[in-house]
Amino acid sequence: MPRVSDEDLVMAVQAGDTDSLGVLVGRWEQPLYRFVYRMMPRQEDAHDVCQETFLRILKKSHRYRPGSRFSTWMYQIALNLCRDQARRRKRWGMIMADHQAFDEQLRPAESPPSSTYDPATAAERNELSQAVYQAMGQIPREQREVLIMKEYEGLKFKEIAEILGCPESTVKSRMYYGLSGLRTALTRQGIHHP
Amino acid sequence: MPCNEWNEQWVAKLYDELDPEEDRLLTRHLESCEECRHTLDELGQSRELLQASSPYVPASPKVVVLRPRGLRQPLWAFASGLAAALLVFAVGLGVGYKALSAAPSDEIPQLQARIVSDAEARSALEARIDALEAQLVQQASATPVETTPPEAMQAMVSRDQFEDGLRRLEERVNYDRVRDMEFLMGEMTAVEWRAGKWVDETREAVQLAFMQSDPRFNER
Numbered sequence: 243m244p245r246v247s248d249e250d251l252v253m254a255v256q257a258g259d260t261d262s263l264g265v266l267v268g269r270w271e272q273p274l275y276r277f278v279y280r281m282m283p284r285q286e287d288a289h290d291v292c293q294e295t296f297l298r299i300l301k302k303s304h305r306y307r308p309g310s311r312f313s314t315w316m317y318q319i320a321l322n323l324c325r326d327q328a329r330r331r332k333r334w335g336m337i338m339a340d341h342q343a344f345d346e347q348l349r350p351a352e353s354p355p356s357s358t359y360d361p362a363t364a365a366e367r368n369e370l371s372q373a374v375y376q377a378m379g380q381i382p383r384e385q386r387e388v389l390i391m392k393e394y395e396g397l398k399f400k401e402i403a404e405i406l407g408c409p410e411s412t413v414k415s416r417m418y419y420g421l422s423g424l425r426t427a428l429t430r431q432g433i434h435h436p
Numbered sequence: 437m438p439c440n441e442w443n444e445q446w447v448a449k450l451y452d453e454l455d456p457e458e459d460r461l462l463t464r465h466l467e468s469c470e471e472c473r474h475t476l477d478e479l480g481q482s483r484e485l486l487q488a489s490s491p492y493v494p495a496s497p498k499v500v501v502l503r504p505r506g507l508r509q510p511l512w513a514f515a516s517g518l519a520a521a522l523l524v525f526a527v528g529l530g531v532g533y534k535a536l537s538a539a540p541s542d543e544i545p546q547l548q549a550r551i552v553s554d555a556e557a558r559s560a561l562e563a564r565i566d567a568l569e570a571q572l573v574q575q576a577s578a579t580p581v582e583t584t585p586p587e588a589m590q591a592m593v594s595r596d597q598f599e600d601g602l603r604r605l606e607e608r609v610n611y612d613r614v615r616d617m618e619f620l621m622g623e624m625t626a627v628e629w630r631a632g633k634w635v636d637e638t639r640e641a642v643q644l645a646f647m648q649s650d651p652r653f654n655e656r
Binding site for chain 1: 443444445446447448451453478479481482483485486487488489490491492493494496629630631632
């Protein structure tokens with residue numbers, strides 16, 4: 243039996259078939275969660291954003307334009323929600339907690355030990371992850387988003403341009419300055435390429 | 437082409453997204469430009485560091501999408517819902533008729549929760565206070581019974597003391613009410629935070645607040 247495309251499924255949701263959304267959730271919940279978590283490394287926020295993304299897909303399915311990629315539309319929704327959430331956290335964070343404690347909460351989780359666990363390698367990797375995380379915080383948001391989508395999500399420049407609604411040349415330019423800025427920030431922390 | 441105009445092409449080359457003609461031009465330029473080779477090398481190193489530090493992503497919790505109200509449903513779903521509602525209504529009618537036609541008993545009547553306005557609540561409270569006051573006055577003026585009442589019953593309360601007690605009771609009720617409102621507002625703020633919507637803009641946040649206060653919902 244041929245696999246029904248994401249685009250056909252979202253068209254079915256548009257026509258009132260909510261079960262098709264279940265299929266889309268099954269296919270996309272993991273990739274979407276990874277994407278959102280990398281944008282904002284806090285499990286509760288990532289889960290909320292994923293939940294809200296699928297809810298919006300259901301409620302705003304009439305806004306989906308036939309012929310465009312479902313994943314692009316989904317990532318657009320999720321990215322906007324991530325930005326909203328980040329703005330909210332920033333605003334409330336100023337009122338509710340001091341920045342240091344707030345920033346600590348947003349650090350990415352450390353990977354759990356595996357069967358081939360080597361404490362020295364794991365410590366080195368975690369140290370590098372924390373350094374890169376800090377460096378990412380020092381480059382502009384627009385550049386950071388492009389770096390994450392390109393490097394960790396493996397999206398093509400064209401897809402990123404569609405998600406962000408800007409020319410492909412702008413995406414490449416942000417990527418260039420993002421990588422350069424990251425290198426400068428890492429060098430300032432004493433991290434060099436091995 | 438000046439070196440600084442190749443910036444977009446460097447990253448395209450880094451990720452193998454350069455078309456053959458651009459790739460040929462860029463390769464030719466690289467052969468003759470030490471500075472550009474250095475730039476490309478640095479970009480590649482940054483990329484390697486990014487790859488080496490790919491953040492660990494914990495397993496995602498199961499996504500549960502709640503079906504919003506008012507969404508279009510297939511006809512059979514609407515029909516089955518209507519049939520179920522009619523069935524519940526019929527059972528309710530039957531039970532109600534049976535309860536009304538039965539002889540009065542000593543059973544405690546079912547309490548019915550309803551929303552009352554502030555004015556309604558205030559007048560009901562005042563009526564209750566008046567009744568209690570009248571009862572106390574009546575008890576105080578009644579002829580003492582032959583049996584000796586307990587010591588506590590013998591204590592007389594002056595009108596000032598009574599009014600003072602009432603005032604303290606009212607303060608206590610008001611204090612509890614304020615605390616309840618504070619709690620409710622706190623819950624709503626938390627839900628606004630989570631849902632990303634303001635309560636006065638949408639009812640969804642309020643609905644979520646009620647769902648969150650339901651232990652059955654939290655268990656799931």
